[in-house]
Amino acid sequence: MGNPAFLLCDTDALIQIYLTQRSDLLEYLRRSFSVQPAVVPEVEIEIRNNGQYGRRFEPVFLRGMQSGQMVVLDDVRVCTFLSSKGIVDPETVFYRVLAEGNVNSSHVQRGEAFSHALASSLGLPLMSNDGDALRVLARLNRPLAIPTIRFMDLVVFAFGQGVIRENDCQSIVRILRGAHEYVPRAFIPGVGGFAHCSQSFSCRLAEAESGQQITEPQQPHHTLYLTIP
Amino acid sequence: MLPEILTTLNLPDDFWADLIPCSVSQLQEWRTGQRTVPYSVAERISKAIGIPASSVLATDAVTPVAIPAVWLKARDYELTVDVHRAIALTRLIASGYDELGTLLARQTNEYSQLFYEIRKSVSPSDPPARQGERAAAAFLSFTGLSHGATGIGEALRPRLRSAGVLLLETPIDLRPLEGFCFSVAPGSRPCLIVNSYRSTWFRRNAVLLHELCHAIFDLDSAGAIFEVGPSEDVTSESEDSRQSSEKRAEAFAMHALIPIRLLVAFENRGLKLQGLSADDMARLMSETHAERSLIAKAAEHHGFVDSSERHRLERLEVAEPLKHYSTHARNLYELSANQVYRLDILETSKRKTTFPIRGHRLPVQFVELVLEALQQGKISLGKAAELLMMRKQDLEKRFGLAPQYESVSVA
Numbered sequence: 200m201g202n203p204a205f206l207l208c209d210t211d212a213l214i215q216i217y218l219t220q221r222s223d224l225l226e227y228l229r230r231s232f233s234v235q236p237a238v239v240p241e242v243e244i245e246i247r248n249n250g251q252y253g254r255r256f257e258p259v260f261l262r263g264m265q266s267g268q269m270v271v272l273d274d275v276r277v278c279t280f281l282s283s284k285g286i287v288d289p290e291t292v293f294y295r296v297l298a299e300g301n302v303n304s305s306h307v308q309r310g311e312a313f314s315h316a317l318a319s320s321l322g323l324p325l326m327s328n329d330g331d332a333l334r335v336l337a338r339l340n341r342p343l344a345i346p347t348i349r350f351m352d353l354v355v356f357a358f359g360q361g362v363i364r365e366n367d368c369q370s371i372v373r374i375l376r377g378a379h380e381y382v383p384r385a386f387i388p389g390v391g392g393f394a395h396c397s398q399s400f401s402c403r404l405a406e407a408e409s410g411q412q413i414t415e416p417q418q419p420h421h422t423l424y425l426t427i428p
Numbered sequence: 429m430l431p432e433i434l435t436t437l438n439l440p441d442d443f444w445a446d447l448i449p450c451s452v453s454q455l456q457e458w459r460t461g462q463r464t465v466p467y468s469v470a471e472r473i474s475k476a477i478g479i480p481a482s483s484v485l486a487t488d489a490v491t492p493v494a495i496p497a498v499w500l501k502a503r504d505y506e507l508t509v510d511v512h513r514a515i516a517l518t519r520l521i522a523s524g525y526d527e528l529g530t531l532l533a534r535q536t537n538e539y540s541q542l543f544y545e546i547r548k549s550v551s552p553s554d555p556p557a558r559q560g561e562r563a564a565a566a567f568l569s570f571t572g573l574s575h576g577a578t579g580i581g582e583a584l585r586p587r588l589r590s591a592g593v594l595l596l597e598t599p600i601d602l603r604p605l606e607g608f609c610f611s612v613a614p615g616s617r618p619c620l621i622v623n624s625y626r627s628t629w630f631r632r633n634a635v636l637l638h639e640l641c642h643a644i645f646d647l648d649s650a651g652a653i654f655e656v657g658p659s660e661d662v663t664s665e666s667e668d669s670r671q672s673s674e675k676r677a678e679a680f681a682m683h684a685l686i687p688i689r690l691l692v693a694f695e696n697r698g699l700k701l702q703g704l705s706a707d708d709m710a711r712l713m714s715e716t717h718a719e720r721s722l723i724a725k726a727a728e729h730h731g732f733v734d735s736s737e738r739h740r741l742e743r744l745e746v747a748e749p750l751k752h753y754s755t756h757a758r759n760l761y762e763l764s765a766n767q768v769y770r771l772d773i774l775e776t777s778k779r780k781t782t783f784p785i786r787g788h789r790l791p792v793q794f795v796e797l798v799l800e801a802l803q804q805g806k807i808s809l810g811k812a813a814e815l816l817m818m819r820k821q822d823l824e825k826r827f828g829l830a831p832q833y834e835s836v837s838v839a
Contacts, residue, residue, distance in 0.1 A: 241466060244450045247451040247454050248451040250449075250819040257453070300468070304468065305530070306807050306811055307808040311808070312468075329808070334805070335808045
C-alpha cells in the first residue's frame with residue numbers, strides 16, 4: 200500500500216493550520232512523503248471568504264496555490280488523476296462524486312459534503328476536525344473519507360518525526376485555545392507538557408516502520424500509515 | 429453563462445459575493461473565465477435566483493438564459509439592492525423549507541387546493557371589488573377563520589404557513605415598497621414578503637392579505653408583483669388589468685380583515701362608529717387587527733358612516749390609547765415579561781441572519797424546523813448555521829448549543 204496521492208483538507212482543519220502559521224507541516228508531507236495537500240473547490244471558497252475570519256486567509260491560501268503547496272481538486276484535476284489511474288470514463292466518475300456531494304450537502308456544510316464525497320470515491324484521506332458532520336453522515340450511512348484525520352494528528356505526527364519542537368506544539372495548542380478553536384481533550388492543559396499529553400492521544404497518522412505489516416484503514420478513525428518513498 | 433447572468437441582472441459584485449458567499453476576487457475569477465464555476469456554486473445561484481444550475485455552468489453563449497420574472501421586474505422598477513437581497517433570501521428560505529420538509533418528511537402544498545377553491549368561488553364577470561369581497565369570504569370560510577368577534581391578524585400567519593405559504597416580514601430600506609409576492613417556480617410555493625420597515629403590525633395585516641390575493645389570482649400569469657405605488661410603476665403591463673387586480677386585492681384585504689360582522693358586533697355593544705372617539709377607535713383596532721384608515725373605509729363601505737365622518741375617523745390620534753388596548757402597538761421592550769410567550773424572543777436578534785445576508789428576520793417556524801432537524805441528527809451544526817444564514821459560532825451562542833467536535837470514533 201503506497202502513500203495517498205492527495206491529502207484532502209477541510210475548511211476547519213486548514214483554518215487551524217493558517218491560524219497557527221504551520222503551513223510548513225503540509226509542505227513536510229508533500230516533500231517527505233509525496234502527499235500533496237489538496238482541497239475541493241467548496242473548501243477553497245470557504246477559506247477565501249470565511250464566515251468567522253472573513254478574507255484573512257485568502258492571501259496565504261493563494262500563495263500556497265502559487266507555490267504548489269496546495270492544489271484545488273477541480274473537474275480537470277480530478278479527471279486527470281482518474282485517467283492516470285486507468286479509469287476510462289473519468290467524467291462519469293466525477294459526476295457521480297458531484298451527485299454524492301450534493302446529497303451530503305443536504306445534511307452538512309458544502310465543504311465537508313464535497314470533501315467526504317470526493318475522498319470516499321477516490322480513496323483519499325481527509326483532514327477535518329468536524330466530528331459532528333462525520334457523525335451525521337455516518338448515521339445516515341453516507342460514504343465517509345477513510346481515514347479522517349484531525350489537525351492535531353498532523354501536529355503529533357510532525358512532533359514524533361522531530362519536525363517541530365515541544366515548545367512549538369505547546370504554542371499551537373495555546374493559539375488554538377486562545378481562538379476558541381477545537382483542541383482534542385488530551386491536550387487540554389493538565390499535568391505535563393505536550394509530549395506527555397500526546398501519549399494519551401490516539402494519533403491517526405503514523406510512519407510505517409520498515410517491514411511492518413500495514414492494514415489498510417477501514418474506518419474514519421483508523422490510522423493512516425505513511426512510508427518514505 | 430455566469431458572466432451573462434451577472435451582466436443581465438446588473439447587481440454589484442458585493443451582492444453576489446454575499447449571496448454565494450465567496451470573496452469578490454474569486455467571483456472575478458469566475459466572471460472572467462479564469463477559473464471554472466464549481467457545481468455547488470451553480471446550485472447555490474440556482475436556488476437563490478431560480479436559474480437552472482446547468483444554465484449557470486453552461487459555456488454555450490448561444491442558449492438564452494430564462495431569468496425569472498421577479499428579477500426582471502425588480503430591475504425594471506429600479507428597486508434597491510436590499511430588495512434584491514430580500515428576494516434572494518426568500519428564495520433560499522423556500523429552498524431550505526423544501527430541504528427540511530424532505531428530511532423531516534413534512535411537506536405541504538395545501539395552498540394549492542385552497543387557492544383553487546377560492547378562485548372557483550369567484551365569478552370572473554363580477555367587478556374586481558366584488559371578486560375581492562367574495563374571495564375574502566371564501567378564504568375566511570375555507571381556512572376556518574370566519575368565526576368569532578375578533579380579527580384574524582394573529583391567526584392569519586400560522587394558518588398561511590401551515591398551508592405551505594412562505595411568509596416573510598422583514599425590514600427593507602425602501603419605504604414605498606410595502607410588500608411583494610412571487611413564486612419560486614411557476615405553480616410552486618407562493619412567497620409573500622411584507623416590508624416591516626417603519627410599518628405597524630396593523631398595516632402589515634392588510635398588506636399581507638393584499639399580497640395573498642395577488643398570490644391567489646395573479647401570480648401564475650405575472651410571476652411577481654411589487655407594491656411600490658402607482659407613481660413608481662414603470663412596467664409595460666396593461667394598466668387596466670393592473671388596476672383591476674389592485675382593486676380586487678384591496679377589497680380582499682378589507683373584507684378579510686374587517687368583515688361586516690366585526691363592525692356589527694362592535695355596535696351591538698353600544699359603541700357607535702358615527703362619532704367614535706380616539707379611545708374607542710383604538711379599542712376597535714385592537715379587536716379587528718386593522719389600521720384606522722382601513723376601518724374607516726370599511727365603515728363607510730358598509731354604510732355605518734358617511735364620507736366626511738370617514739375622513740374624521742382617519743385622522744383620530746390613536747397611538748397612545750392603542751398601546752393600552754393592544755400589545756401589537758407596543759414595542760418588545762414595552763411588554764412585561766408575562767406578556768411574552770417565550771422570554772428568549774426578547775432578544776430579537778436571535779432570528780436575524782448574520783451571514784451571508786445580514787440583518788433579515790427569519791420566520792419562527794423555519795428556525796424551529798432547523799433546530800428540530802439538528803436535534804434529530806439529520807443535519808450537522810454547520811448545516812444548521814448555513815440554513816439559518818448565520819455563523820456557526822453565532823448559532824452556538826444564540827441557541828446555547830455546545831460545539832459538537834470530539835470523539836470521532838464512528839465504528
